Amino acid sequence: MENEAERELAERYDRYGPMLYRMCLVMLCSRQDAEDAVQETFCAYLKHRPRFENEEHEKAWFLRVATNKCHDLRRSPFWKRRADWTGVDLSEETPEELGVLEELLRLPGKYRQVIHLYYIEGYKIAEIAELLGRRENTVKVQLHRGRELLRLSLEERGVQP
Amino acid sequence: MKTREELLRGAVGKLKPESSLRDRVLSGGRRSRVRPAVRRFSLAGAACLCVLAVAILLPELLRVAVVRPQGPDAQAAGTPSLSIAGSGESESMDVESPVSSLLAAVINGSGDVLAVSAVQVDRQEQVVRSACVDPSCVVEDASSGTAVPLLDLFREGGAQGLETAVEELLGVELDGALVFTNGDLASCIDAGGGVEVFLLPQEAEMINSYSGSSLQSGKQRLTGEEALCFLQMDDGDMSNLTGRGGRQSALAESLWMQADPDLLETLLLESTLFSSLPELPDAGGIAEVLSFSFESVSLPENWDAVDSVTTDENGARLILLAPTALREQIRSFFRDDGGEQAASDSLPPYYAGGTSTLYDTVNQAMIDLCGLVEQSESETVIPAVHLFTEEPADQEGGVEVVCAGYAARFALQWETGVCGFQMEGGQLVLQETQAAAARLLLTQQEDGAWELAAVEETIYGGDPAFSDADGLLGLSGGDEVLAAEIAAWDGGDGTDILAQTLDESIRSYWEQNDLEPFVSWYLGPYLLPIPLRDEVSFEELWDLPEGTQLSLSPSCPISSALFPVENTTELLDLIRVGTVNVSEGWMPYSDSGVPVIFLTDESGTLLHWLAFPGEDGAFWLDGVRLCQMDGASWELFRAAALSA
Known part of the structure; x- marks a missing residue:
């Protein structure tokens, strides 16, 4: 039984762990904080063992809980607001990709999150709205503004479309 | 050549967690890092x-x-x-x-x-x-x-x-x-x-x-x-x-x-x-x-x-x-949360009641013409109307006005992290707009109030606001100068008549309905949120209650949230005794050119971060404390920061 639970957890980590880590890293800009948030997310999963209707529901649950954990961390006065890339492996990124990443992380948090979910995770606007508990219009506006900010900063850097 | 989207996907997609994270998760362990033990x-x-x-x-x-x-x-x-x-x-x-x-x-x-x-x-x-x-x-x-x-x-x-x-x-x-x-x-x-x-x-x-x-x-x-x-x-x-x-x-x-x-x-x-x-x-x-x-x-x-x-x-x-x-x-x-929450917050319907009853009637007419309605109690529709002409229409006291403007639907949201710095507060966020220009006939009632008697002509706007030259000419009664004026009404850069009118309308609505306690900003058609409260001088900072929203620079309204003061002397002591290293850099919560300086200890661990508007005095804040420096201290500190 214990082995079964371990296997389930391992499966879920392999399925969602890297994705959650990416999102948390983008939201928190710190490897250590991102790892903490991912770990807390799986702790919540272990603790509550929620029942999921389907795989999409499961994925949405993990994303939502990870988002909450990131918010919890950011609310804490002990959260050091910083970009701490110590220990993050950036060896595979090209210089251009690093530039894009740096500009993405300069965006305000809510734009980063929406852009990440839309472009990286491939969620639709309606799904992001449901996931984050925001109105669709709000997500659209945030996506638009985030995109504009990113476009402007990338143009400044000379990164063309 | 890769598109920006492909670069974005490539950059983020390659971020991978350390293999030790998998072990930590599978072992079911809690966070390994110890956070400060405050109860x-x-x-x-x-x-x-x-x-x-x-x-x-x-x-x-x-x-x-x-x-x-x-x-x-x-x-x-x-x-x-x-x-x-x-x-x-x-x-x-x-x-x-x-x-x-x-x-x-x-x-x-x-x-x-x-x-x-x-x-x-x-x-x-x-x-x-x-x-x-x-x-x-x-x-x-x-x-x-x-x-x-x-x-x-x-x-x-x-x-x-x-x-x-x-x-x-x-x-x-x-x-x-x-x-x-x-x-x-x-x-x-x-x-x-x-x-x-x-x-x-x-x-x-x-x-x-x-x-x-x-x-x-x-x-x-x-x-x-x-x-x-x-x-x-x-x-x-x-x-x-x-x-x-x-x-x-x-x-x-x-x-x-x-x-x-x-x-x-x-x-x-x-x-x-x-x-x-x-x-x-x-x-x-x-x-x-x-x-x-x-x-x-x-x-x-x-x-x-x-x-x-x-x-x-x-x-x-x-x-x-x-x-x-x-x-x-x-x-x-x-209401305190990073996301948008509405539901229990309600906004009163638009009523400014400041300028004149005629203007109020035109405002209401613009809302009706544009057909925008609130989708929930936490929303309000605010008009931004400019009267180009106001002329007697007949012998019975009627008035004909030519106006242009729009109705804007705003939602009240609780925001954090807008425009760089951490910000918390109620914000009116633009959801939808509809522009229109119209020639209206208004008549005055016995009690002095104005009533919309007829909508004589209307054209609806898009982007740019009014491109229908013939329609504008008809609306202005053949007056080409007036038609050109209306066409230029929406410059789209936040400095035009529309922006000023909208700003006045929102401020009037905000004051009339006493919304100050829970609405601090509005986010209109332009990128940056506009603070509704007045600027605060540095001298007054100390007397502000914790959590007050501030705009640090008149030219670039950057918001910040001030956090509870636990030990206001610690950082000043650190600076005085010089036990910190100083470096400049960027951080995700800074934009618009405001310099951010990090204070780190000898091992490189970040102790505090500071942001300066950089001109008449210095103001700094970090995650847990708020303080200020006089001009002389700031010059010394700035010199140290730049030489580090």
Whole structure:
């Protein structure tokens, strides 16, 4: 039984762990904080063992809980607001990709999150709205503004479309 | 050549966690990093099981029905366990709102209130907020007109009386009340194997003297009886961390952190406390709510909400309150979240009533012409109309106006992190606009009010606002200059007539409806949020209450939230003795060219970050402290920073 639970957890980590880590890293800009948030997310999963209707529901649950954990961390006065890339492996990124990443992380948090979910995770606007508990219009506006900010900063850097 | 999107996907897609993270997760371990051990956050900060139970039950309760107690007979003196069931008729509330609130209280056998909390469950934001109120707080009893402490109210007015008093005191609407006895609470805690909290030395001493235990200070697991002592003891400490309210809050958080869904389900099913509910949630439902974030605060949160502290004839402490400040605190707490939450916030319909009745009528006509309507109570439609001409139309006092403008639908949202720095506050966020230009005929009534008599011509705008040259010429009666003026009305850069008119309309609406306490900004068609409050000079910073929203630079309205001051001298000391390294850099919360300077210790760990507007003096802030420097200190510091 214990082995079964371990296997389930391992499966879920392999399925969602890297994705959650990416999102948390983008939201928190710190490897250590991102790892903490991912770990807390799986702790919540272990603790509550929620029942999921389907795989999409499961994925949405993990994303939502990870988002909450990131918010919890950011609310804490002990959260050091910083970009701490110590220990993050950036060896595979090209210089251009690093530039894009740096500009993405300069965006305000809510734009980063929406852009990440839309472009990286491939969620639709309606799904992001449901996931984050925001109105669709709000997500659209945030996506638009985030995109504009990113476009402007990338143009400044000379990164063309 | 790769597109920006491909670069973005490539960059983020290659971020991979360390392999050790997988091991940590699979081993089920908690966070390895130790965070500073301040009670409210690290410990358990923790309040009462009833808060937990209410939080779990609340969604179920409201989905099915809330049975309100009717009248003071809803509770009988000496009833050992009081439920919310009343003997009178029941009122069904099929509430689908994502935000619901309830009162939770713990009483002793004499009917004294030991703990009381307003609990808000926000299913949309997936957060449970518990505001524990010190039962020593004094409220005015509406029926007798006398001032009584909360701790007496259950005995005198029953659950209904307590609920009404808390509603009045905090200025919130509660959907019902649940009251537990201290015995039930203790049993529940014991059944869960006790509860872990952090004891201060004097707390351990007091619990030991009451219950005969031999507890040491520090992290301890308390039995139900000990937890009651912890909850009840009144050492006169008014701190919301180490005082009575802080203990309630700490216990609630602790119980939340330790809650087990299966155990809770068993407890709820076997308990008679909730027998009035037609359905109880199963472990799945409980687990769902337990996956929400939990936030707890004890009120009064600071001394702004306290007029004075006194004692009654028996020597018991009484806290006389400043209700306005207290309501501000609860309002801030219940709305405080990073996401958009609306539901319980409502905005009044547009009414500016500032300029003239004619202008008001034109404004209303523009809203009607544009056809925008509020989608919820947290929205409002605000017009921004410019009158280009206003001429007598006939012999009977009619007036013809040529106007252009638009109606803009705004939603009230609670925002953080906008425009660089951490910002928290209510914000009007633009959702939708419709532009129109029109020639209107208005007539004046006997009472002086203006009425829209006819819409003679209308053209609707797009982007750019009005490109229909023939339509504009017709609207302006062949006046080419006027047509050109209307066409240039929307320059789109935030400096045009539209921007000024919209700004005036919003400010007028904001002032007329007294929205200052909970709306700080608006986000119109332009990128940056516009602060509604005036700029604050550096000299005034010290006198501002914590949490005040500030704009640091007139040319670029950057927002910031000021955080609680824990030790205002520490950073200045660090700077003075020069034990920190200084480096400049960027961070995700800075943009618009404001320099950010990091202070690190010798090992490179970041201690603080600072942001400067850079001109007339210096202002710095970081995650936990606020301070300011004089110009000379700033010059010295700046030189050190630049040479580092």
